[in-house]
Amino acid sequence: MKDQPSLPKTFSRRFFIKSSSAFAALAVIPNSVKAFYNHIKEIFVPKKEILPLSLRINEKPYSLDVDSRSTLLDLLREILQLTGTKKGCDHGQCGACTVHVNGKRVLSCLTLAATLPETEVTTIEGLAKGDELHPMQEAFLEHDGFQCGYCTPGQIMSAVACVKEGRTTSVGEIKEFMSGNICRCGAYNGITNAIQSVAK
Template structure:
């Protein structure tokens, strides 16, 4: 059975038609050509598919697209503004927060949400609240360093 639906992705209305079984992840990648969001385990364990739903980080592989109708989705493609990288994106590059890069969009979306949640008080807290995002290359120390720096710069600019 097909559903006709609209997602609001990165501040743009995106109508699509898909089977009822389509997850938010598959709708983004297959229907809307937004392939920045990655499919890792497809069962909610790895965090590679993390996007923001109404500003909160969620696993797009464990949400049906139909559940998200009328809600605001932000993907990695929606972070940069006017050709300028989001501070977390820039920090990941500065600190070499990745190797192969496959988990990176999920890591960055998760980190953006973590900073908004105020969970970057210490390295330990950052590690705990990034625990839903796995990196098989083991770039964790650099990921933590990138997040720590954005948290510090953020608190200095306030």
Template sequence: MEKQTYSRRFFLSTSSMAAAAVALIPGNVKAFYKNVKKRFIPAKSVNTLSLTINQKQYTVQADTRTTLLDLLREQLQLTGSKKGCDHGQCGACTVHVNGERVLSCLTLAALVQNQPITTIEGLAEGDQLHPMQQAFIECDGFQCGYCTPGQIMSAVACVKEGHTHSVEEIKEFMSGNLCRCGAYNGIVESIQKVAAR
């Protein structure tokens, strides 16, 4: 009970501040904000970015806040990389930058200019699926398919890094990619299959 009053105090403090702020606003509030918004509300900053994605050159205008994930999905129509948490906790957005797997949701697009980027869309060669993609289909390494692009990008990197000496090692080095459907057995099987080639 004591804690409830404590929590109310916490909200009250923010509330009273907000109330004070509201009280300060003159009658014609809209005009007021228009006049002074430059002081209060920073404008977005837009830059021209040059990116190399799946061996293709892109030049785009982007807000500095744009993550690589949002740039791919919203501006370049490369929606294969998925947003599962947006905070680096699920791995669904995994792509390769400079040949290494990274999380595109925590990567500001402006910071990876002119570095080779590969997404799930760049893995297959034309109609020829990457062996990892083929293995995922054969081993049923997915169910809903949402985490799959991230799992596959991670799996390809896992093999390339050489972290496939044992099932234990594969699992440890794939643990940054969550699968809520629980297709873990099929994914590990897929990786073993490709690593054995």
């Protein structure tokens, strides 16, 4: 075994011949053909569009350039590194990505960032005041409103809105108006208790 040749096997002779001849072929394609290909591509494949966007997130102003396809969720997580907001299903079925836009709870995964100029976005990072947690965050800790914690930022954002909307008169009402936030661990009773304790 030790006497085996030490050449990495991924570069087989056949691979080398194939790839080098492909590169050689590329080099001899006349520029006119390449230009024609690019021209056709421009006709059939729409170019991606980058748009300027200014908005406020957690009381801080931002001026950014975003892809027209970017959702608010991707803007928060991928560009601004505000990773508290979670991507669950990315199709509006789980509620993990819930944030507030102009004070109302919405799904950031179904919100195109380009629709948000001059809006005020609040994420889970914007709830606490310095080291002092928001009462709902305290209540979730107090009442074990989570196990794995993945849905929790969405649950808390939704819970804050639920209290604000006044939909907390009974356990049944809380459950109905929190039904857009799915918890795979099944911490629903803890979540309901936390919301009740804040609503009081």
